[in-house]
Amino acid sequence: MIFRLSQSLLFLLVSALAVQARIVRIEISSRQTPTFEGRVFGSVGAYEKLRGKAYGELDPNLPQNAGITDIRLAPRNARGMVEYAMDIYILKPVDLKTGNHKLFLEVNNRGGKLFGGLNNSTGGNDPTTAAQAGEGFLMNRGYTLAWNGWDPSAAAVNNNLTISIPVARQADSSAITGPSYEYISFDNATTGSYALAYPAANLDKSRAVLTVRDQLQDAPTPVPADGWEYVNERTIRLTPAGAAFRQSAVYEFVYLARDPIVAGIGFAATRDFVSFLRYAKTDDFGHPNPLADDVQYTFSYTLSQPARYLNDFQTLGFNADEQNRRVIDGMENWLGGGSGIGLNVRFAQPSRTERNRQNHLYPEGVFPFAYPVLTDPLSGKTAGRGAACSATNTCPKVFEINSANEYWVKAASLLHTDGQGNDLPDPENVRFFLVSGAQHGTGNATSQGICQQLQNPTNAEPLLRALFVALDEWVTKGTKPPESAVPRRSDGTAAVAVSQPGRQTGLVPRAELGWPTIPGVMYTGLITTRYQLDFGPAFAKGIVANYPPSVTDRPVYVNFVSKVDQDGNEVAGIRLPPVAVPVATTTGWALRQGGFAENEGCEGSGQYIPFKTTKAERLAAHDPRLSLQERYPTHASYVEAVRKAAQNLAKKRLLLDEDVQKYTKAAEASLVLK
Structure with missing residues (x-):
């Protein structure tokens, strides 16, 4: 009897360990x-x-x-x-x-x-x-x-x-079906077919709708039933054979899908x-x-999509393992904005992300945006990104680092405001940083792509290295981290966006931003707007019923960007040497050129708008920005200005000594005023 009891206890112990061993x-x-x-x-x-x-x-x-x-x-x-x-x-x-x-x-x-x-x-x-x-x-x-x-x-x-x-699958093993949504846009005039994220439940075209519009503000127009067809359950194409999607037009396809993955x-x-x-x-x-x-310690690093993933990872409580032990001690999130990823929903499409003109109306930018527990001013719901880990004492130390592009196209200010645009105090375990004037990643200053201006080459990696060292020291030694550096309404550096009723984007008025009139540069103030989207009554359980959710007359969250100086360069955030000692105006926003939905947002790209070399050149061009000669009388003075700017950042633990040397050597090798 005792032997049998011991066997039973051993079985229960082994079973318990197996359950814990995920x-x-x-x-x-x-x-x-x-x-x-x-x-x-x-x-x-x-x-x-x-x-x-x-x-x-x-x-x-x-x-x-x-x-x-x-x-x-x-x-x-x-x-x-x-x-x-x-x-x-x-x-x-x-x-x-x-x-x-x-x-x-x-x-x-x-x-x-x-x-x-x-x-x-x-x-x-x-x-x-x-x-x-x-x-x-x-x-x-x-x-x-x-x-x-x-x-x-x-x-x-x-x-x-x-x-x-x-x-x-349903409890009786039958297929689960439901609405799925595809936002389709190609910046070419040759693509004629499109692969669906999930198989269609049936090929009955009356159960699906395909619409098109050339500009976001246009009303969607249904594509006639004889203008498209199913190739199979995972693919649609335009008809007749050889027809192509209109270049840069926005197509939206809503259909009945089946077999959602978990x-x-x-x-x-x-x-x-x-x-x-x-x-x-x-x-x-x-x-x-x-x-x-x-x-002994764990750290994470993310760029873009996975930064949004880790935002939701925290919100949903996954930084505690099944035994309520902390999983990640320190997170460096780069380019996540104020968004999640829409992974924990039925018919999820985590590869999607919304920008001014890209992948609208997916469940990515939904409350909560900020870490503290807040009441949503629009829905009345109460939540916070840090609520789950606070309950289990498993919160990581977090650096939320974003480029200017995330403020313009992903509403990053919602990370540190209350949804009505009011500043929030920093959580004890989180700091926020704007990389002033940077685009989403490092652009090519010799190429426009489909944008109107050259791309922005500001490279944030030297800052990211220094901040990672600071994050490690915060986690392992308790060393106080650098102070947050973002636009704030309280210090007058925030330029607040204005919503446009019935449209999917807002704008930042020129006067509010302080944007100068630069010859040959279009300014529209286009900025992403975050709406309170209605995905249906079961959305709290991850089930989307309303696709696509309407934005007409939907309430909006207040978001903002950094104001700019007389050159058009941002005043808030961390101004790396290319911004602190500029040779150009660098922005986090850009506009599309003709033929590609002209004057609409150019996604993750920013702009690089060089200064004129001499005063005579800028006066002839009617450029209000000082020329290089007016700023830095000699090449040597430019190099010295770069060196001092880099050293000042190093004193604040925002650059490592080796990167100070790299900035200085790059300035010496440059052709500025040579």
Whole structure:
């Protein structure tokens, strides 16, 4: 009897451990030791590369998982668990003892790696050679780098990281159907077909609507039934054969779809992977955790889409694992704006993101936007991005860093305001930074693309490196972080947007912004507006009924951007040397050129509008901005101004000493007044 009782207790204990072990199996399919052609990184030594898969299980009844949309409708294994599998990729010191015992999780963008983001590398999706290690910023400091698949829309090509998750089914195993929505726009005149995110429930065209408009402010016009057709359940095309979508026109397709995937599992996958690396010794089959007993601190780095992912990761409570342990200690979120990702909804399309003229009306920019618990002034709902982690004492330290483009096209000011445009105090664990005058990423100053002006080349990576060091010191040493640097209404640096009734964009009046009249440069004030969108009564459960939601007469949230100086350069935020010591006006916004929906938003691009070299040239052009000669009498004086600006940023811990030297050398090598 005692023996039987012991067996029962042992079974219950093993079962409990299995339930907690969310990553049940890890497979390392390849190991390259060393990688980077044996390159040695300071005292850390060589690195090795591990590639493989991790297999996870989720108990749909646990509170930590119950909020995943449709998880109760996912198929289960014999243990009643919902299964998933994901690609994993690890770069670690060959000898973990020489590393710094810190995990650097780079959340991939649509399956693609940036190889640490801060390494100044061209390593791509499978960094292997010594040259592809770049400057080795992270490796020289001893970080272990890790990636995992989380985005179910990521294509399984070119070493992308993918995840396999189940399709939700009705309780009787029949297919789930519902409305799905496609925002379609091509900046060419040759594309004639379009792949749907989900299969059509049937090919009855009377159950679908395709509309078109050339400008956002135009009323959508239905495409006649004989003007399009289903190629199959996953593809539509225009007819007659050879017809193409109008260049840069906006088409919208609403149809009855089937077989939604349980996309919110993508949040649990990252939670469980990092928790496994941090806390586990082996998987359920005895395979060792390659980082067992090593990880003392965890950090994440994101750029764009995954920054929005981590915004919702926090909101939905996934920074606590199933045992309520903190998953990520410090997050550096770059280019996330005030948005989420719309992953935890039925018929999710996480690859989408809204800008002035791109991918409107998806469930991305929905309340809550800010970290504190607030009451939504439009819906009356109460929530905050930091509420879930506060309840479990698992909040990370967070740097929310955005370019000017995110303020213009993704309403980033909502991160630090109350929805009515009133400034909020910084949460204890979060700081906010605007990279003044920067576009979404680094642009090519020799190319316009489809925009009216040259793209903006302002590069934020030197700042990101310094802030990452500051984040590490905040987490590991308790060192006070740099102060937030963003536009505020309270200090007079915010230019508030005005909504336009019945339109999907707002505007910032020229006088409000302080924008100068620059010859040859169009200013319309176009800015993204965040509406309170009505997705239907079941949206709280992740089910979208209203597609597309109407914006006509919908209330709007108040958002703003930074005011500008007499040159058109932003006054708020962190002014890197190219903005503090300018040779051009740099903006986070841009407009499309003729033939591509002229004067509408040019998505993530900014502008680079050079100053004239001499006073005579600028007077002849009627340019109000001072010429280079009027600003910097000599090349040497320009170089000195750059050096001082960089040094001032370094004193504030916003640049590292090595990047101060790089800015100075770049100024010396420039042709400014040579």
